[in-house]
Amino acid sequence: MSAPLFEIDALRARAADSDGPDILSGVSLTVNAGEIHALIGPPGAGKSTLAATLLGSPDYLVSGGALRFRGDDVTDWGPDVRAKAGMFLAFQYPHEIPGVSLVTVLRQAVSARKGVDLSVVELHALVAEWADRLGIDSGFADRFLNEGCSAAEKKRNELLQMALLEPDIAILDETGTGVESGALDVVAQGVQEVRKDRPGLAMVVVSQHPRLLKLLEPDFIHILRGGKIIDSGGAALVEKFVKEGVDAWV
Ligand code: ADP
Ligand code: MG
Numbered sequence: 001m002s003a004p005l006f007e008i009d010a011l012r013a014r015a016a017d018s019d020g021p022d023i024l025s026g027v028s029l030t031v032n033a034g035e036i037h038a039l040i041g042p043p044g045a046g047k048s049t050l051a052a053t054l055l056g057s058p059d060y061l062v063s064g065g066a067l068r069f070r071g072d073d074v075t076d077w078g079p080d081v082r083a084k085a086g087m088f089l090a091f092q093y094p095h096e097i098p099g100v101s102l103v104t105v106l107r108q109a110v111s112a113r114k115g116v117d118l119s120v121v122e123l124h125a126l127v128a129e130w131a132d133r134l135g136i137d138s139g140f141a142d143r144f145l146n147e148g149c150s151a152a153e154k155k156r157n158e159l160l161q162m163a164l165l166e167p168d169i170a171i172l173d174e175t176g177t178g179v180e181s182g183a184l185d186v187v188a189q190g191v192q193e194v195r196k197d198r199p200g201l202a203m204v205v206v207s208q209h210p211r212l213l214k215l216l217e218p219d220f221i222h223i224l225r226g227g228k229i230i231d232s233g234g235a236a237l238v239e240k241f242v243k244e245g246v247d248a249w250v
Contacts, residue, residue, distance in 0.1 A: 002071075003068065003070055003071030004030045004031065004032055004068075005031055005032050005033050005069070005070060005168060005169060005202050006030070006031040006067075006068070006069055006070075006087075006169050006202065006204070007028075007029070007030050007031075007066075007067070007068040008027055008028055008029040008030075008054075008065075008067055009028055009065050009066045009067070009068060010026045010027070010028055010064065010065035010066075011024055011026070011027045011028070011050075011053065011062065011064070011065040011066070011067065012024055012025055012026060012027075012062065012063045012064030012065050013049060013050075013053045013060045013061060013062050013063060014060065014061055014063050015049075015059065015060060015061075016058060016059055016060055016061045017059075022063055022064070022227065023046050023049045023060075023227050024046050024049055024050055024053065024227045024228075025226070025227040025228055026064070026065065026227075026228060027046075027050060027065075027224070027227070027228065027229055028065075028229070029204075029222060029229065031169065031202050031204060032202065033168070033200045033201075033202055034199055034200045034201070034202060035202050035203075035219045035220065036202070036203045036205065036216060036217070036218040036219050036220075037202075037203065037204050037205070037218060037219070037220045037221075037222065038205050038206075038207060038213050038216070038218040038220070038221045038222070038238070039204065039205070039206045039207070039221075039222050039224055040206075040207060040208060040213070040221060040222070040223055040224070040241060040246055041208075041223055041224035041225050041246065041249075042225060042246050042249065042250050045224040045225045045226065045227070046224055046226075046227040047175050047206050047208065047224055048173070048175050048206075049227075050206060050224065051171070051173035051175060051206040052173075053067075054067065054089070054171045054204065055079060055089040055090075055171060055173070056077065056078055056079040056082055056089070057079075062075050069082070069085060069086070069087055069169070070085075070086075070168075072085070074087070080112065083109070083112065083113060083165070083167075084112050084113055086113075086167050086168040086169065087167060087168070087169050087170075087171065088161070088162050088165055088167035088169065088170040088171065089171055090158045090161075090162070090170070090171065090172045090173060102157060102160075103123065103124070103127060105161075106123065106127065106160070106161060106164055107120075107123050109161060109164070109165055110123070110164055110165060113165045113166070113167075114166075126164060127160070127164070130160055130163045130164060131160065133163075133193050134156055134159050134160055134163070134190050134193060135156065135186075135189075136153075136156045136157075136160060151177065151178055151183040152182050152183045152186045154183075155177070155183045155186045155187050155190070156186055156190065158172075159186070159187070159190035159191070159193075159194065162190075162194055163193075163194050163197075166198065167201065168200070168201065168202065169201070169202040169203065169204070170201060170202070170203045170204075171203075171204045171206075172187070172203065172204070172205045172206070173206045174187060174205060174206060174207040174208075174209065174212060175206055175207065175208055177207075177209070177212075184209055184211055184212045184215065185215065187212060187216075188212060188215030188216050189215075191203065191216060203218075205218065208246065210241055210242045210243075210245050211242075213238055213241060213242055214242045217235075217238070218238055219234065219235075220232060220233070220234060221233060221234075221237050221238045221241060223241075223246075223249045225249060230249065231249065
C-alpha cells in the first residue's frame with residue numbers, strides 16, 4: 001500500500017520563544033490526493049499555530065509527532081525544501097518586498113520547484129494565461145511584490161503562484177482573511193479554476209469563515225479546540241458549520 005499524500009501524526013507544537021505548554025497537543029489528520037480538508041475552531045483553538053507549523057514557520061517548535069509528505073518525514077524540512085517537493089505554502093512571501101517584482105519571484109519559485117529555467121518570454125506567457133483565468137489585470141505581475149495590494153489582490157497573487165508551481169498539496173491559511181474585502185470569493189473561485197486543470201490537487205484550508213467553506217465545499221471538516229481535533233466529518237458537518245458557525249462547538 002502506498003503512503004498517504006500528507007499525514008499530520010500526533011503533532012504537538014509550542015511557541016519557539018516561550019517555555020509555555022504545548023499549544024497543539026496531538027493533532028492527527030490524513031490527506032489523500034484530490035481531497036479538500038477544512039480546519040476550523042473557536043478563537044484560541046490553535047488554528048494559526050497549526051497553519052504556521054504546517055508552513056514550517058520558525059515561530060513554533062514541533063515538540064512531538066511528525067509531518068509526512070508522501071511517506072517522507074518533512075517535520076524538520078524548511079519551507080523552501082517543502083515547496084520544491086510539491087507542498088504549496090501560502091504566505092511564503094507575505095510581505096511587501098521593495099524592488100522585487102512578482103514576476104521575478106515567480107520565475108525563481110518555478111525554477112526551484114520544476115528544475116527548469118523558463119525564459120522571460122515563456123514565463124510572461126504563462127503568467128498572462130493564468131492572470132486572465134484568475135481575473136488579474138495584465139501588468140500586475142510586473143508590480144513590486146504585494147506593494148499597495150488590497151487583500152483580494154494579495155489573494156490573487158498567491159493563487160497565481162499556486163497555479164504556476166503545480167503543487168500536489170496546498171496549505172492555505174485563511175484565518176487572517178477579512179470577510180468584507182471580497183477576498184473569500186477570490187480564494188474560492190481561484191481554487192476552483194486551478195483545480196479544473198489539476199483535480200488531484202489536495203488542500204488543507206485553515207479558516208474561520210462559514211462563507212468560505214460554503215463556497216469551497218470541502219470533503220472533510222475538522223474542528224480544532226484546545227489544540228486538539230474534537231470532531232471530524234463530511235458534508236453534513238460542513239453544512240452544520242455553514243449554518244451555525246463555530247458556536248456549535250463552543
Ligand atoms: P487561533 O488561531 O485558533 O485563534 P492561536 O494558534 O493563535 O489560536 O493560539 C492558540 C493559543 O496559543 C492561544 O492561547 C495563544 O495565546 C497561544 N499562542 C499562540 N501563539 C503564541 C506565541 N507565539 N507565544 C505564546 N503563546 C501563543
Ligand atoms: Mg488565529
